Amino acid sequence: MTTTVSAYAAPAAKAPLERTTVPRRPVGEHDVLIEIKYAGICHSDIHQARDGWGEGIFPMVPGHEIAGVVTEVGAGVTKFAAGDRVGVGCMVDSCRECDNCKAGLEQYCTGGGMVGTYNALDKSGEATYGGYSTHIVVDEAYTLRIPDGLSLDIAAPLLCAGITLYSPLAHWNAGPGKKVAIVGLGGLGHMGVKIAHALGAEVTVLSQSLRKKDDGLKLGADHYYATSDAATFEQLAGTFDLIVSTVSAPLPLDRYLSLLKTDGAFVNVGAPEEPVSLNLFSVIGGRKTLAGSGIGGIRETQEMLDFCAEHGLGAEIELIRADQINEAYERVLASDVRYRFVIDTATI
Numbered sequence: 001m002t003t004t005v006s007a008y009a010a011p012a013a014k015a016p017l018e019r020t021t022v023p024r025r026p027v028g029e030h031d032v033l034i035e036i037k038y039a040g041i042c043h044s045d046i047h048q049a050r051d052g053w054g055e056g057i058f059p060m061v062p063g064h065e066i067a068g069v070v071t072e073v074g075a076g077v078t079k080f081a082a083g084d085r086v087g088v089g090c091m092v093d094s095c096r097e098c099d100n101c102k103a104g105l106e107q108y109c110t111g112g113g114m115v116g117t118y119n120a121l122d123k124s125g126e127a128t129y130g131g132y133s134t135h136i137v138v139d140e141a142y143t144l145r146i147p148d149g150l151s152l153d154i155a156a157p158l159l160c161a162g163i164t165l166y167s168p169l170a171h172w173n174a175g176p177g178k179k180v181a182i183v184g185l186g187g188l189g190h191m192g193v194k195i196a197h198a199l200g201a202e203v204t205v206l207s208q209s210l211r212k213k214d215d216g217l218k219l220g221a222d223h224y225y226a227t228s229d230a231a232t233f234e235q236l237a238g239t240f241d242l243i244v245s246t247v248s249a250p251l252p253l254d255r256y257l258s259l260l261k262t263d264g265a266f267v268n269v270g271a272p273e274e275p276v277s278l279n280l281f282s283v284i285g286g287r288k289t290l291a292g293s294g295i296g297g298i299r300e301t302q303e304m305l306d307f308c309a310e311h312g313l314g315a316e317i318e319l320i321r322a323d324q325i326n327e328a329y330e331r332v333l334a335s336d337v338r339y340r341f342v343i344d345t346a347t348i
Contacts, residue, residue, distance in 0.1 A: 003144035006348045007133035013051035016326045019348070022061055029076040031137050034086055039131035040065030040157035040315070041246055041341040043187065044271070048119050051257075052273045057119050063131025063343075064090040064117040067146060067156035071135075078171050079140045084160045085152060087144040087305070088136060089159035090295045092117050092128060096141075104297040106142075118181040132325065134348055137237050144302050154314025157187065157340040158305060160295065161315060164193035165244065166304040167296035168267045169199060173241045176200040181201050181236075181243040181259065185212045185219075187332075188246035188269060190316055190339040193219045195304075198311040204240070206256075215338065219316075233258060238286075242262055244293075250276045257290065259281040265289040266270050292309070315340045321347040 003024050008017045019162045047053050056190045066088040070080050080086060094101050095111025107114055115122055118130030129136075137204040137252035165188060174180045180201040182192040190206070196203045197220025204223040205216040213224040227339050236259050245257060257266055268287065283290055296304065309316065314341040320328055328341040 003135075004134050005135045007129060007131070008011075008325055008348060009061045009129075010049040011059045013049075013056055013058060016148070017049065017132070019322070020059065022133060023196075024135055025126070027072050027074050027137055027302050029074045031070040031074045032068060032070050032077060032080050032143055034068040034088065034136050034138060034143070035071045036049045036064070036066055036068040036131055036136060036345045037136060038153045038156040039063040039345055040160065040187075040317075041325070041328055041332065041343065042160050043332060047248070047271070047273065048331060049329075050182045057121070057127050058094045060119050063133070064088070065159045065161065066131035066136065067158045067159070068136075070237035073140075075237045077140045080141045080143060080145070085146040086144070086161045087146050087155060088117060088131065089144065089163060089301055090117055091115060092138050092142050093122060104299040104308070106297045107295045111339070113340050117224040118327050120286075123293075132322070132343060132348070133347075134345055136245060142259070142298060144298070144305055147306055149159065149309035149312070150305070150314055153319060153342055154317055155189070155305070155308075156342050157315035157317065159301070161188050161191045161340060162195070162308060163296040163304050164293070165189055165246070165271050166195050166307070167300055168269060168293035169170055169196050169242075170215055170300070171293065172265050172267065174199045174201040174242055178202070178241045179204070179239055179261075181206050182221075182238045183207075183245040183251070183256070184247040184270065185216050185336065185338070186246060187315070187340040190215075192244055192246060193221050194313045195308075198307070198313060204236075206243075208249045211339070212338075242267065244269060246270045246273050249298050250274050253290065254282040256348055257288055260288045263288070265291055268292045269294075287304055315342075317342045319344055
């Protein structure tokens with residue numbers, strides 16, 4: 001039977017979020033019903049709630065950094081039982097048949113694309129609603145186990161911010177002997193610093209100012225530079241094996257590409273709403289790579305959660321009530337959070 005649960009939704013593009021109710025499907029044979037305990041606020045929630053990327057489905061319940069507890073399982077569920085601590089990230093389904101899905105790269109599904117946790121249509125054509133709610137029903141194949149070593153509140157942001165940084169750092173082999181730069185020290189960037197440091201890389205933060213330098217060094221950065229200072233680009237030219245940009249504003253890519261070593265890679269995980277420009281000589285000289293990376297597959301996301309538990313890595317959070325979501329959105333846009341807002345869903 002379809003149930004109705006409390007949630008916070010944007011009723012229309014750019015409208016403030018407000019308390020409402022949304023339907024949740026019956027628990028199917030391979031589904032788990034999750035009582036959501038915490039939901040992180042990702043910058044992409046704001047982009048989508050304000051229709052910055054286009055094609056928004058409203059009313060929209062954002063939230064793809066979900067941590068909670070299983071309260072019911074379908075008859076065919078084998079991975080989880082009631083009482084298990086679980087998480088849900090940016091996707092709740094994919095075609096499962098294409099080469100990417102079979103390779104554990106469900107985020108790059110070519111058989112119709114992954115089904116987003118919110119602002120998407122599921123295979124039955126129904127809109128998906130995200131984690132700013134009290135409960136969610138998810139197929140067990142797209143549900144993650146949160147290790148006992150991680151408390152649920154600091155684990156929630158790992159389901160997007162954590163995997164979004166872990167995946168490119170792992171793919172481009174960040175580790176001992178590698179010099180890695182993280183552009184931006186926000187919700188994504190602070191996890192990038194923690195994870196790159198735990199992987200054994202030499203870590204540099206490239207931030208607009210030195211305002212968060214002390215924080216960056218405490219989080220595991222070895223160096224911290226202000227990109228507003230032109231001398232930074234002269235001093236660090238040809239330094240890095242890997243640069244991961246977490247910022248969602250257009251960057252002067254040619255300047256940043258100049259910081260790479262030969263065969264270095266500049267990887268974008270932040271997604272500006274506007275196009276960016278590039279002089280191709282910036283990649284031709286030095287055989288450099290300009291790349292992008294999107295979250296991670298289910299297997300890799302579980303690997304990331306286990307890695308974070310092993311190394312004691314959780315997000316730095318500010319816990320808020322649901323009635324503070326709109327204020328939190330404004331503070332994210334003003335870079336006034338250290339470093340991830342997490343909603344206590346008991347307040348919905």
